[in-house]
Amino acid sequence: xxxxxxxxxxxxxxxxxxxxxxxxxxxxxxxxxxxxxxxxxxxxxxxxxxxxxxxxxxxxxxxxxxxxxxxxxxxxxxxxxxxxxxxxxxxxxxxxxxxxxxxxxxxxxxxxxxxxxxxxxxxxxxxxxxxxxxxxxxxxxxx
Amino acid sequence: xxxxxxxxxxxxxxxxxxxxxxxxxxxxxxxxxxxxxxxxxxxxxxxxxxxxxxxxxxxxxxxxxxxxxxxxxxxxxxxxxxxxxxxxxxxxxxxxxxxxxxxxxxxxxxxxxxxxxxxxxxxxxxxxxxxxxxxxxxxxxxx
DNA sequence: TCCTTGTGTTGGTGTCACCAACGATATACC
DNA sequence: GGTATATCGTTGGTGACACCAACACAAGGA
Numbered sequence: 001x002x003x004x005x006x007x008x009x010x011x012x013x014x015x016x017x018x019x020x021x022x023x024x025x026x027x028x029x030x031x032x033x034x035x036x037x038x039x040x041x042x043x044x045x046x047x048x049x050x051x052x053x054x055x056x057x058x059x060x061x062x063x064x065x066x067x068x069x070x071x072x073x074x075x076x077x078x079x080x081x082x083x084x085x086x087x088x089x090x091x092x093x094x095x096x097x098x099x100x101x102x103x104x105x106x107x108x109x110x111x112x113x114x115x116x117x118x119x120x121x122x123x124x125x126x127x128x129x130x131x132x133x134x135x136x137x138x139x140x141x142x143x
Numbered sequence: 144x145x146x147x148x149x150x151x152x153x154x155x156x157x158x159x160x161x162x163x164x165x166x167x168x169x170x171x172x173x174x175x176x177x178x179x180x181x182x183x184x185x186x187x188x189x190x191x192x193x194x195x196x197x198x199x200x201x202x203x204x205x206x207x208x209x210x211x212x213x214x215x216x217x218x219x220x221x222x223x224x225x226x227x228x229x230x231x232x233x234x235x236x237x238x239x240x241x242x243x244x245x246x247x248x249x250x251x252x253x254x255x256x257x258x259x260x261x262x263x264x265x266x267x268x269x270x271x272x273x274x275x276x277x278x279x280x281x282x283x284x285x286x
Numbered sequence: 287t288c289c290t291t292g293t294g295t296t297g298g299t300g301t302c303a304c305c306a307a308c309g310a311t312a313t314a315c316c
Numbered sequence: 317g318g319t320a321t322a323t324c325g326t327t328g329g330t331g332a333c334a335c336c337a338a339c340a341c342a343a344g345g346a
Contacts, residue, residue, distance in 0.1 A: 003204040005284075006193040008254075009186055013273070014167045014261055016280035019207070021164030022334090023284070024157045039302085043152055050149040057324055061146040064162070066304060071325065093311045093324040111151075118157055124282045130156070132275040137159035139267045141148075141166070165303090182333080200293055209335060214294065236293040236342045 024121060031113045036080075037106070040065060040073050042114070045107040048083060048097050055094045056085075082106045167264060174256045179223075180249070183208060183216050185257070188250040191226060191240050198237040199228075225249045 009015040032039060040063070047059045060070040074097065077083040082103035088094035099107070122130050152158040175182060183206070190202045203213040217240065220226040225246035231237035242250070265273050 003201060005205050006186075006189040008189040008193065009206075010281060011277070012257065012261065013265055013277055013280070014171050014257065015186065016277065016284065017160065017164045017167050018171075020280050020283050021161045022207075024160050026334095028157050028161075043149075043158065046149040046151040050151065055324075058146060062148050063152075064165075066302095067325070068305090068327080069303075071327095088324095091312070091324085095325070114155065114157065118155065121283060122156060122279075124285075125279055129275065129279050129282070132272065133279040134154070134156055134159065136265075136268055136272050136276040136279075137156070137163050138153060139272070140163050140264060141159065142267075169303095198293075209333095210294070211296080211336090212334075214296095234293085234343070238294070 024117075027117045027121070028114065031110065031117055035106070035110050035113060037110060038073055038076060040069065041077060041082075042107070042110045044070070044073055044077065045082065045099065045103055045110070048099050049104070049107060053096045053098050055088070056097065057094070059097065077103065080106070167260075170260045170264070171257065174253065174260055178249070178253050178256060180253060181216055181219060183212065184220060184225075185250070185253045187213070187216055187220065188225065188242065188246055188253070191242050192247070192250060196239045196241050198231070199240065200237070202240065220246065223249070 004010075005015075005019075029039065032041065043063050043065075044059055047062050048054065051058065051062065056070050056074055057067060059065070059074075060067050063070075065073075074083060074085060074095075078085050080102075081100055084098040084100050085095050088096045122133070125133065147153075148158075148162075172182065175184065186206050186208075187202055190205050191197060194201065194205065199213050199217055200210065202208070202217075203210050206213075208216075217226060217228060221228045223245075224243055227241045227243050228238050231239045265276070268276065
């Protein structure tokens with residue numbers, strides 16, 4: 001019998017969340033590494049897909065990322081020709097981000113790889129349990 | 144209206160989990176800092192409370208922590224007189240860990256402070272939703 | 287007796303969340 | 317029109333920490 005964690009922690013949502021997220025982080029890092037992506041690349045591509053054209057600052061707000069971290073990741077995506085970044089003619093403080101066709105392909109590629117990890121992650125849950133988990137997490141995040 | 148994340152991510156359990164866990168991590172770090180504890184101190188105290196007397200290696204297995212990290216944290220708890228650490232007379236490879244009375248007090252103190260954060264974390268969920276979340280996380284972890 | 291595994295220690299690295307400050311600019315206010 | 321404040325992006329930086337390897341000493345199994 002493998003060693004289980006203490007009961008006190010198994011009843012502690014915060015510990016459970018960070019533990020599961022650490023597992024998830026390891027799995028998704030493998031996916032991102034194999035896709036030649038960084039940890040936040042997929043999230044940034046998703047944000048630009050839905051809200052583009054948009055600014056780096058807006059992406060940072062939507063994803064709760066530090067502006068420096070957004071800038072660094074966007075520079076990498078730009079270098080990989082997945083994002084087009086240009087000064088905003090209407091507001092010189094800003095850079096405007098757009099997905100390129102290659103960025104769209106990259107987004108879908110990572111999405112498919114994540115789907116496998118996702119399915120494996122929640123495979124012990126039935127459909128209603130999965131829905132309840134997602135709903136609960138969305139509620140917590142939305143506050 | 145604040146900036147919401149992209150829908151694609153709001154339907155992605157792995158992103159939701161890591162996002163919520165990051166929030167939780169910030170909140171719990173505040174709790175641990177104010178209690179003069181490190182990030183894993185509480186978990187280690189919980190493990191020794193339930194399974195003690197036990198070895199560092201066992202604590203590491205139960206909490207999925209690196210042996211070096213367990214050793215470092217246990218040294219800190221020992222220095223704070225929260226854990227008693229002595230060689231195992233039956234197996235000189237091992238050190239045996241026990242909670243001290245001060246460790247028990249510290250455990251309960253952190254527990255109470257975490258309870259506040261926890262309640263705030265899940266306050267948007269009703270009782271059955273909380274139970275579903277905990278159950279789902281336990282299932283994912285248990286696999 | 288020898289080999290494998292376990293335990294704890296020591297030494298170390300790369301990632302990354304987070305912070306501050308600056309220059310250029312837009313906006314609000316008087 | 318001038319001034320103050322806020323925004324955006326960039327540059328520079330730090331501490332925490334997850335993770336890894338190797339070693340010495342020991343127990344257990346073949």
